[in-house]
Amino acid sequence: MRASLQLRTPTTGYFQKQHAVAVPGAAALAVRPNPVDGKAQPLVVCHLGICPLHLNDAQDYVRLEPPLTLRNHNASKFNIRNVHDAAYDHHSGLVLFTHGSAIFGLDCANRVTQVAGDDEGGLIFDGPAAEARFVGAQRLAPDGRGVTYIRDRDSGSRNGFCLRALYEATLPHGSGGSGDRAVVTVHIGGNVGPHAMTYDRRRRSLLFATRGRAVHELLSYGITQELLGTDEPPAAAARTGAAAAAASASSSPSDYSDDEAYDSGRPTPAATPPPDRLASPLTNVQALAADADSGNVYILDGTTGSRTMLRVLRPDGSLDTLDEPRIGPAGSSRWPRLAVLPYGHLAVYGVSGHEMMVLTP
Template sequence: MRAALCSHTTIAAHVRIHAVAVPGAAALAVRPNPINGQAQALVVCHLGVCPLQLNDSNDYVRVEGPLILRNQYASKFNIRNVHDAVYDSHGGQLLFANGTGIYGMDATNRVAQLSGDNEGGLIFDGPASEARFVGAQRLATDGQGVTYIRDRDAGSRNGFCLRALHEVSPALPHQSKSLSVSSSTSTSTSSARAVVTVNIGSDMGPHAMTYDKSRCSLLFATRGRALYQLLPFGITRQLLGTDEPITSHGVSAAAAAASAAASAAETSDDDDANNRNFMPELAAAPLPAARSLPFVNIQALAADAASGNVYILDGTTGSKTMLRVLRPDGSLDTIEEQLRIGPTGNSRWPRLAVLPYGHLAVYGTSVHEIMLLKLGEQNA
C-alpha cells in the first residue's frame, strides 16, 4: 500500500557556503579519530585518503596530508578505483567500494580486501572471499554488521542491483570456554563475512541510497521521483513520491519520454562526466502538475544519525539543484530551491555527505573543489 504524501514546504534558512580545494574528490566518510576518539572527516581524492582540517570555529578549511596506508601494495588497493566510502562501527573499519572489490581500513590505517577480486565481470554470492562484483559503487551500513552495496547489473532496467555484505564478529574467549571449544578449534580472530544479492521486489536497483538509523532501514531511490524504505524480509515500502509515468499526473507525453530516456541513461556510470540532464522539459518549464509531485529527480541522499534528518539533492542538472530535508516526523522541507553546485551545462552528477559540526558536503560536480554547507538557525 502506498504511503500518503508527507507535507513539503519551503523554509527560510541561513546556509553558509564555502569551498575547500580538493583534487578529484571521490568519496567522503567520517570515522572516530584513532588518537582522540573525536569525529574525523576523511576525503578520498587524487592525493590519497586525507583528513579535512578544522579551525577553531569548527569550519573545514583545507585538506591535510594523506594518511600512510599499511598493506596498500600487498592488498592491491588502488585509490583511483574508489567510488564510495563509509565507516562501519560494527567492524570498526572504514569500508571502500573499489569497483570489483570491497576493502576495509582499520584504526591503524591498514587496508585489506574484504571481498571481491581485481577482475570482476560477474555477480556471484557466497563467502566474502568467493563473492564477485561487477562494479561496486555505493555503500551504506547499518552499524550492526550489514553493509549495503550498489552493484552494476546488466539485467536490471536501470543498470543497478542491491547487494549486502554480512559480517559476524568472532566469539569472545569466555564464550568459547562456555561452549567447551578447545584451543585447537577456537574461532579465528578475523570476522566471518558473506555477500548476498537482496531482492527488493523490483526489476531496478537503487541509484541513490543511505541508511536511516532513525527508521532503522535503508532508504533508496530507483528512478528518482520516489523514495523507498527497505523493510525486513525484503519488503519495500514507498515512503514518499511516485515512480508512476508522469503522464498520469497531466504532464506532457514528451516529458514522460524524457523521463524514460533518463532511466535508460542511468545505466552509464554516474561517477564520470557522461551524465546528461534528466527530464529537460521539466527543468526548462515545470508544469503545475509536476510541481505537485514531491520530487523532480532524487540525485543523492545522506542521513544524519544525530538529528534523524535525511538530506536530499533533488534536481535535473549538475549546475542547480534543490536541497531538501526529510525529518523524522515525515515532513519534507526545502532548504534551498536554487542551490548552485556547478557551472551552467555541467553534466557531472552531485554527491552528498553529512560531516560533523553541522556541515553538509556536496561533491562530484567539480574536480578541484568540494562545497561545504553549514546550516544555521532559521531566519526570523
C-alpha cells in the same frame, strides 16, 4: 511507514555559510572516530590520497590535511583511483571502500585489507566474501549492525544497478564484527537497483532512489515501500489514488469480524487524495544522506549537475526545501554527491573536479 507529507515554505538561508574547500578529484567521503582522540574525523578520498578534512577553531572545515600513510597498501593492491565510495562501519570498526570488483577496509592503524571480492570481477556471484564477485561496486551504506548494502552494476536490470549486501557475523555477546563475511544479492522487485542510497539509523532501514521521483524504504524480507514521492506517472498515480478511495468507500460492515464491537472505532472511508499528494513533490533524486543525530534525511533533487534543490525529510514526515545551491558549471552532466559532516555541516561534491562545497548552518 510512509511519510505523512507536509510541504513547507522554502527555508531560504538555513545554511548560513557556504564555502569551497580545494579538493582535487573528490571521489568519496567518510567520517570515522579519530584513532588518537576519538573525535569525529572526516576523510576525503581524492587524487592526493585519503586526506583528513581540517576543522578550525570556528568549527569550519577549511582545508585538507596531508594524506594518511597507509599500511599494506601495495600488498593489498588497493588503488585510490578505483575508489567510488567510502563509509565507516561501526560494526567492524573499518572504513569500507567500494573498489570496483572488490570491497576494501581501513582499520584504526590505517592498514588496508581486502574484505570481499577479487581483482577479476566481470560477474555477479554470491557466497563467502573471498569467493564473491562484483561487476562494479560503486556505492555502499552500512547499517552498523553487521550488514553493509552495496550498489553493484548489473546490465540485466532496467536501470543498470542491483543491490548486494555484505554480511559480517557478530562476536559473542555482541562485541563487534568477527571478520567472517559473506555476500548476497538483495532482490527488491521491479528489476531495478538503487541509484542513490543511505542508511537511516532512526528508521533502521535502507533508503534509496532508482533514478526517479521517489525515495523508497527497504523493509524486511526484501519488501519495499515508497516513503516519499512516487515513481508512477502522474496519471497512473491519480488512478491508483482514486481506486483506493473507491475501494475504501465501498467497504461494508460485514468486512469486520464483530460489527457491534468495532462500530465506534471503524475508520471512515478515505477521501480522494488531494492533487498535491497525487503528484510527487520530488523532481529527480540525485543524492541522499541521513543524519543519525538529528534523524533528518537530506536530498539533492534536480535534473542537472549545475543547479539542484537541497531538501530535508524530517523525522515528523515534513519536507522542507532548504536551499537551491549552484553546485557546478552550467551544462555539467555529472551527478552530485552528498555527505553529512560533524557539527551539522553538509558536503556536496562530485560535480566540480577541483573543489568541495561545504554548507554550514
